[in-house]
Structure formats: C-alpha cells, structure tokens
Amino acid sequence: MTRHPEPPQSATALGHTMAHNPSHGLANRWTCTAHDCGAWAEQTAGVLTGSSLTAPCPALEPPPEPTDPRPARPPLIPVHRAGHDSVPAPDVLLGLWYAPTCRSCCRGVGQLHDCTCDVPLCSRTGLACPDPEDDPGHICDTPEWDGYWPGERECAAHRLAYRADGTWFPDLNRLHREGRWNPDLRTWEVPG
Structure with missing residues (x-):
C-alpha cells in the first residue's frame, strides 16, 4: 500500500489563511480561518476539485477610516x-x-x-x-x-x-x- 504524504495543516490562497479540515472523507477540505468569510477549497489526490476562492480574503481589506462623530463645520x-x-x-x-x-x-x-x-x-x-x-x-x-x-x-x-x-x-x-x-x-x- 502506498502511503500518501499527510497534507500540510495550513496554506494561503488569495490572502485566505486556509486550514486543513480532515472531516470530509476522501477529499481534503480547506477552510479560511483568518476571517469568517466562508471560503473553502477541496482537493482530491492533489487535484483541486472545488473552490469558493474568487476574491481576496476580507481580512486583507484595511479597516474603514474612523469617522468624526461631530457634525461637519462649515468653512470660515x-x-x-x-x-x-x-x-x-x-x-x-x-x-x-x-x-x-x-x-x-x-x-x-x-x-x-x-x-x-x-x-x-x-x-x-x-x-x-x-x-x-x-x-x-x-x-x-x-x-x-x-x-x-x-x-x-x-x-x-x-x-x-x-x-x-x-x-x-x-x-x-x-x-x-x-x-x-x-x-x-x-x-x-x-x-x-
């Protein structure tokens, strides 16, 4: 019996920090852990068989600029x-x-x-x-x-x-x- 190497425990794709999720039987399922974005990828025998990775991870986006709670003053x-x-x-x-x-x-x-x-x-x-x-x-x-x-x-x-x-x-x-x-x-x- 040929023993396949264990898949790595984490990887990065399009800025998503993907963690191996071995609970999906034969397919190696990867899910994003950097952000609750729901990104996933599946791989069987080393071949990508499915993915939701179409855009960079939202965790890469800079946080929104803070807004001043005071009302804007008209110019002098x-x-x-x-x-x-x-x-x-x-x-x-x-x-x-x-x-x-x-x-x-x-x-x-x-x-x-x-x-x-x-x-x-x-x-x-x-x-x-x-x-x-x-x-x-x-x-x-x-x-x-x-x-x-x-x-x-x-x-x-x-x-x-x-x-x-x-x-x-x-x-x-x-x-x-x-x-x-x-x-x-x-x-x-x-x-x-």
Missing part, C-alpha cells in the same frame, strides 16, 4: 471690505463681542488684568507680552480689562469680521496682516 468665509455691506455695523459687532470679564484672568471691566494674564498686548509692539524670563528687561503695562479682547475694537471699527456657524467673529488675523500698531495711541491702525 472671511468677508472682505469690498463686500462689507453684509458685515454688521461697528456698534452691533461690539455688542456681540462684549465680555464683562476677561476670559483669561476673570477680571471685570475697569479692573487691572492679573499679572500672569496673557491677554494684554505689549504697548511697544502690539503683540503678546514676552515672558519675563525670556526678556527680563522688557516691561509691559498691565492695562484694565475694557470688555473686549485686544484688537476687537479695531476689527469692529474697520468691519473686519467673518461669519461661521451663524456667528460673527473678529478677523484678528487680517487686522494683524493689514494693520500697523501705533505705540503712541496703543491701537491698531488699518489703512484705507
């Missing part, structure tokens, strides 16, 4: 001066942006900002005050909270605003890009 659309008729009047913008307390140090209108507050601007540059450790000789004044984030008054005066999610925001980036800081008046000036 800046409103330029050419079309600033749609931007509310300065007094309306100031009313929208008024805050009775500083969002950083919680000081009220007319009170000096806390000495650690990062909201006040440098009176010389109009930018954030440098850290005392970085520039020990630089001294910035600590102004009172006036109800507006630095630059909001200037944005309202020049109607530099954009709308997102139905809300008007000051376009501080445009103010800093197009404006010039006047250290004598301690304000941003925008030409034109």
Whole structure:
C-alpha cells in the first residue's frame, strides 16, 4: 500500500489563511480561518476539485477610516471690505463681542488684568507680552480689562469680521496682516 504524504495543516490562497479540515472523507477540505468569510477549497489526490476562492480574503481589506462623530463645520468665509455691506455695523459687532470679564484672568471691566494674564498686548509692539524670563528687561503695562479682547475694537471699527456657524467673529488675523500698531495711541491702525 502506498502511503500518501499527510497534507500540510495550513496554506494561503488569495490572502485566505486556509486550514486543513480532515472531516470530509476522501477529499481534503480547506477552510479560511483568518476571517469568517466562508471560503473553502477541496482537493482530491492533489487535484483541486472545488473552490469558493474568487476574491481576496476580507481580512486583507484595511479597516474603514474612523469617522468624526461631530457634525461637519462649515468653512470660515472671511468677508472682505469690498463686500462689507453684509458685515454688521461697528456698534452691533461690539455688542456681540462684549465680555464683562476677561476670559483669561476673570477680571471685570475697569479692573487691572492679573499679572500672569496673557491677554494684554505689549504697548511697544502690539503683540503678546514676552515672558519675563525670556526678556527680563522688557516691561509691559498691565492695562484694565475694557470688555473686549485686544484688537476687537479695531476689527469692529474697520468691519473686519467673518461669519461661521451663524456667528460673527473678529478677523484678528487680517487686522494683524493689514494693520500697523501705533505705540503712541496703543491701537491698531488699518489703512484705507
């Protein structure tokens, strides 16, 4: 009696990891174990006699990209001066942006900002005050909270605003890009 070699215990076909299933009598039956896809192959005397292997194993497919559960935000659309008729009047913008307390140090209108507050601007540059450790000789004044984030008054005066999610925001980036800081008046000036 000729003894046939034992079939291997596993194989790979089209990305399916096939395991030998000896429970099918004379035929060697192979089933996919990498994924519950139901792929199978049969072989008798070394000849493939049947198969469901027509496509790569689903286990090879990359998992779907995770989706962000938050609703998509509409893009920010800046409103330029050419079309600033749609931007509310300065007094309306100031009313929208008024805050009775500083969002950083919680000081009220007319009170000096806390000495650690990062909201006040440098009176010389109009930018954030440098850290005392970085520039020990630089001294910035600590102004009172006036109800507006630095630059909001200037944005309202020049109607530099954009709308997102139905809300008007000051376009501080445009103010800093197009404006010039006047250290004598301690304000941003925008030409034109």
